[in-house]
Structures are given as structure tokens and as C-alpha cells.
Amino acid sequence: MKKSERIKKIPPYLFAEIDRKKGEAKAKGIDIIDLGIGDPDLPTPDYILDAMTEAIKDPSTHDYPSYNGSPEFRQAVSDWYQDRFNVSLDPNNEVLSLIGSKEGIAHAFMTFLDPGDIALLPNPGYPVYEVATLFAGGEPYFLPVTESNGYQPDLSNIDPAVLSKSNMLFLNYPNNPTGAIATDDFLQQAIEFGLKHDILICMDAAYTEVYYDGYKPRSILEFNRAKEIAIEFHSLSKTFNMTGWRIGMAVGHSEAVQALGKIKTNIDSGIFKAVQRAGIAALKNYKPFVKSQNQLYQKRRDIVVNGLNQLGWNLEAPKATFYIWAKVPGNKTSEQFSMDLLENTGVLVVPGSGYGSAGEGYFRISITTPEEKLVEAISRLKKHHVQFDMTPSPQ
Numbered sequence: 001m002k003k004s005e006r007i008k009k010i011p012p013y014l015f016a017e018i019d020r021k022k023g024e025a026k027a028k029g030i031d032i033i034d035l036g037i038g039d040p041d042l043p044t045p046d047y048i049l050d051a052m053t054e055a056i057k058d059p060s061t062h063d064y065p066s067y068n069g070s071p072e073f074r075q076a077v078s079d080w081y082q083d084r085f086n087v088s089l090d091p092n093n094e095v096l097s098l099i100g101s102k103e104g105i106a107h108a109f110m111t112f113l114d115p116g117d118i119a120l121l122p123n124p125g126y127p128v129y130e131v132a133t134l135f136a137g138g139e140p141y142f143l144p145v146t147e148s149n150g151y152q153p154d155l156s157n158i159d160p161a162v163l164s165k166s167n168m169l170f171l172n173y174p175n176n177p178t179g180a181i182a183t184d185d186f187l188q189q190a191i192e193f194g195l196k197h198d199i200l201i202c203m204d205a206a207y208t209e210v211y212y213d214g215y216k217p218r219s220i221l222e223f224n225r226a227k228e229i230a231i232e233f234h235s236l237s238k239t240f241n242m243t244g245w246r247i248g249m250a251v252g253h254s255e256a257v258q259a260l261g262k263i264k265t266n267i268d269s270g271i272f273k274a275v276q277r278a279g280i281a282a283l284k285n286y287k288p289f290v291k292s293q294n295q296l297y298q299k300r301r302d303i304v305v306n307g308l309n310q311l312g313w314n315l316e317a318p319k320a321t322f323y324i325w326a327k328v329p330g331n332k333t334s335e336q337f338s339m340d341l342l343e344n345t346g347v348l349v350v351p352g353s354g355y356g357s358a359g360e361g362y363f364r365i366s367i368t369t370p371e372e373k374l375v376e377a378i379s380r381l382k383k384h385h386v387q388f389d390m391t392p393s394p395q
């Protein structure tokens, strides 16, 4: 058997190594506190489960769904965008259902890249962007998004030879893994950049509903002329604790949305209709749930940020997402620090380098873990003298 060249292009997967180390630590009897995975620990709320329970008993939900999403689901997405972002979307050609946004993101590269075309990607960033670019035969070109540029790529300084081959720019705000948010100025600038160079602006908006301190993330579609050049990928996964359900949407630029739909039509068969009905219920009554969930995440965030700051870090609390992005103390690499931390304290964090070279020197904590575990994690760090102002000497 010969495997495809495509498979050989996949970069080594750091997270597989973390899983292996986690298994080893577990086998040694270490009690692990997993602050690694970005998957909500809380259940899907009851009001959504109730809608699902009813829908699943209706046999008309059991056959093949439509490729684009049911008219009712697309209408619910359109209504939600109107209510939440004041963005109007035509449910017929500016909304497409996705089997989770990861699916749509991966297929976007197949939709918009020819071999040799460049995709401009954030570094660090969600690993799917790079791999899907390679699968499409495209070339990733990484734009650093780091503390020094306020976690916003410098779009004014890209080599014209690169720009002329670029067809897409991927952005992700609020950001995984850094927890960073985008300024309004930057988002408007990104739209203008896309229009000027005819580069499709792709916004991964998975975290717009996880926010704190009165800050409210915006959709890129709120900005002037966005629908002429931007497509946004959204998801019910992180907002409603529905990661296992696989439901998301692509919205915006109608030709782009429909082109993506054309690729998908030939690959998948839509979202289970009962899940779409649950999704409609989720979006229709999102406000009370989102509010209470964010209050809970905010408490967790404060435990971790205050805890680390007492150990010498100087973190600003993120205004959105359930991630905390912190510098590695001492002069270990991200990977070494994370592995040592796991072995010595049982606390599992993700090395920043797993999201790209510009993530080196950082680690990511996910607060999708109950408060008492977070408190315990901080006290383990303290006990093992993991602090920011000196090389950690864990025993």
C-alpha cells in the first residue's frame, strides 16, 4: 500500500506526544489536573436537550438532511446575527450549515486555494489552518501574532510577491490560543486589506460568546463593506457546550458561502435534522444561558490569573475565550516546561509551540475545569515553587 503525499505533509502532532505523556503520568499514579483541552466541561443546557429530545422522536428528522441546512436553521442563524451583532444575512445565500466549524474551515482551503496559492495564517494559530492549506496544495505564509504587535498581524508589511499569490487571510478573534481580542480599527483595516488585494478574509469566530468585564466581541461582518470580501465561521460548540453535536455555520460573502457549499455537497450530507432543531432552540434563547455561563468562566479566569500573578506572573485577565496564555518561566522551551510540569505536579498545560513557532516561550491554560481543580492546580504550582521570577525548581 502506498499512502498519499498529502499524508506525509502533515506536521508532527505535538498533542499526540502530550497524550502519551499523560498516559504515562496516569500509569505512574499521578493525579492529573487537565488544563489542556479546550472543550467545555459543563453539559449542554437543558433547554437545548429538551428540544433535541422532542426532535429525535419525530421520524421526519431521520432522513437525509439538506446540504445547506434546513430553511429554519438558516433563518435562526440569520435572526441570531441580527439580534447579537446587528448584521443582516440573507438565509438563502449568505448562511450555510456546517458539521462543526472545523469542517467548514478545513473545506474552505479546498474551496479557495489552487496549488501554489498562498494562505496567510496567524502564528500561533489553530492547527487546522496550516494542515488544510497543505491538503489543498496551497502554501501557508505565517503572520506572527504576538505580544509585540498586540496579537494583531501587521498587514501593511507583507512582501508584495507574497500578496500577489495570496488568496485568503485567516483570522481568529477572540483568539485561541492567546485569548486576545481584536480592535475595531484592526478589523476594519483587515476588510480594507482584503478589498485592496482581492484576498478573502476568513474569520474564525468560535469564541465570540465567551466574554467578560462588559466587553462584547464583534463579528467581522459588522464592519463596513465586510460582506464584499469576508466569510465568518461560527459554531455552537463553545457557546452552548455542544462540541460533540457538530453544528456550526459559515456566513457572509454570498459567492464565497455558496462556493463552500458546492464543495461540501460533494463530500458530506448535512447536519442531522434533530441536531439542527436543537441548534435553533439554542440560538433562539441564547441570552440567559450565555450570561450565566460567562459569570462562571469569569470566576474561574480570576482564580487562575490572580493565582499566577501571586506566583510572579504579570498577566492581564483575558477579555474573552476560556484560555489563559502565559510566559514560560526560566529558560525552558514550552514543551520541556509542560512535560516537566506534568511529571512534577500533575498539572497539564499545553505548550505554546504546539500552535506554531511564535507560540514558543508560552503555555496555554484552559479553564474548562471546575473551580476547585483550578484552586488545587495553583496550590500545586506554589508547593513546587513554579514561579515566574526565577527558574522553577520543582521537586
Ligand SMILES: *Cc1c(COP(=O)(O)O)cnc(C)c1O
Pocket (backbone or CB within 6 Å): 038, 099, 100, 101, 102, 103, 126, 172, 176, 204, 206, 234, 235, 236, 237, 238, 243, 246, 247, 248
Ligand atoms: C474549537 C474551535 C473550532 C472548532 O469548533 P467546532 O466544534 O468544529 O465548531 C474552530 N476554531 C477554533 C479556534 C476553535 O478553538
